[in-house]
Amino acid sequence: MRLSCLLSAAFLLTLSYSVQANVTLPALIADNMVLQQKSTVALWGWAEAGETVTVTASWQKTPVKATADAQGNWLVRVPTGKAGGPYTLQFRGKNQLTVSNVLLGEVWLCSGQSNMAFSVSKKPNSGSYTGVVNEAEVVPKANYPAIRMFTVKNTVADVPQRDTKGQWAVCSPQTVGEFSAVAYFFAQEIHEKTKLPIGLINSTWGGTPAESWMRQDVLEQDPEFRPILRRYERGLTTFAQDQEAYKLRQAEFQQERAANPHTTRLAPVAPVGATSNKSPYKLYNGMIRPLIPYTLKGVLWYQGENNADRAYQYRRLFPALIKSWRQEWQQPDMPFYFVQIAPHRSQNAEIREAQLLTMQTVPRTGMAVITDWGDSLDIHPRNKQVVGHRLAQWALAKDYGQKQTVYSGLSTRA
Structure with missing residues (x-):
């Protein structure tokens, strides 16, 4: 019996070694x-x-x-x-x-919060987060085998990860429903006008601030960002205290239920952790770092709603994010095109100004303005066709040689 156990252990060790060696x-x-x-x-x-x-x-x-x-x-x-x-x-x-x-073509990373995550098709119990205008017409026509999308699994991580979960999907009427709508309409226009294959990497999560997508040391090195880290650290302390209190309440509940199985008392609710998708640098660790150094053409970004209450800070935060991503990919001139969030009753004009200032001061950036297509009652406007089109105009004019393309309205510089 002992010999059998030793042989089994040796076999498992050999198997483990062979798997690791592959x-x-x-x-x-x-x-x-x-x-x-x-x-x-x-x-x-x-x-x-x-x-x-x-x-x-x-x-x-x-x-x-x-x-x-x-x-x-x-x-x-x-x-x-x-x-x-x-x-x-x-x-x-x-x-x-x-x-x-495998195709050789153009690769764009698409990131941000819910308006970039917003899928082509309506999903059950998703509220207003999914389903574009004219979905019934869009989906059957989505036969583009040269457009592919990799969707990164939502992952919160305390330390930088080396891999993620996901797979490449070839665009078809059967798959397009899960695609980021903004990214899809961008890719569709670029592909139709250039005939180039387009690869989209969708790394998005609704309700997330910019600092969640930034490297920890970038936040630590700038005094302007210390309040972000202090707030997070206070949350960790509070969470630890709440966790201890929860354990005591849980133990008391288990004792009471053992003594009286028919108790009507509800079980205590576990505290919500400070390590969430809103925590600084956690999404960078889990959803951006695993993508580096996959070679990109550029980045599409749709975010800002969750930083609107700190819009003045965003003037510094957003450019720092762009700079750090370019450094990470070792592509200092990598195009970075973003969407100026649409007017909404919960958003002030200051966040749009912060985005405008970023475009005016950071090289190789472009801003798709959608002020005319917002919905004051819905922070997730469903007409993503317009958003994708306006991002595509920037790329066509700046990256694909179509100099006659109108990509921006008139603007003034201070």
Whole structure:
């Protein structure tokens, strides 16, 4: 019996070692992915320390090799040609992985809160967060196999994560309903006018402030952002105290129920944690860091509602977010186009001014103005077609050579 147990343990140890030794890839590097054309893209993963990983792309003849470091991390940079496909990628170490149906095209990261998360199709029990105008007409026409979207799983993390969960979906009437509506209409217009494949990475979460999407050290280094961190730290202290009180109430409840199984007393409610999607840097850790260094064309951003009560601070916070993301991706001139939030009874004009000032002072940014398409009674206006179109106008004019495209109204600079 003892020998049997030892053999079983040895087998499990060997199995565990073999699994760890296998070449593995992040969720982003998978079937149906889109890689940035005419670039040198990063491909990475994990393997046994010291293992050589050979990457072969079907669009070029020469394989690229890397050696896993002491922690098992490896990374290669592969040149890409002009848009096209489908192609395959092979990753070979002690095992072999094949990624199929890969396109070379344009890759845009789409991030922010609920108005960017807002899906094409209406979802049950979602309130006004989903379902675009003319959904019944939009969905059947969404036959665009060269448009793909990767939706990042909502993840709160205390420390930076190395991977996320999600998969690439090829745009069709069967899949488009789950797409971010703004991102989809942006991609549809860019694709129709340039014929380029478009990859969209949707990393969004409703009700979130900008600081949730920023790196911890960026917030710590600027005195202007210390109130954000102090408020969060106070929340952690309060939560710890509430948690202890909850444990005592829970123990008392269990004792009472054991003594009287028919008690009508309700169980105590657990406290809401300070570690939420509104906490500073938690979404950066869980939903942005795992995407780096996936090579991008640019960023689309629709957020600001949850910073409207601190609009003056947003004048500094938003540019800091843009700067830090560009640094992280090592793309200092990466286009960053955002939506100026529409007027609403719960939003003041100061937040729109902060967004305008960002466009005027931060290079390679553009702002889609939707003042004329807002809904004073609904903070989630359903006409996302207009929003996607106006973001696309910026990209077409600034990134795709269509100089005659009208992308902005008249503006003045101080």
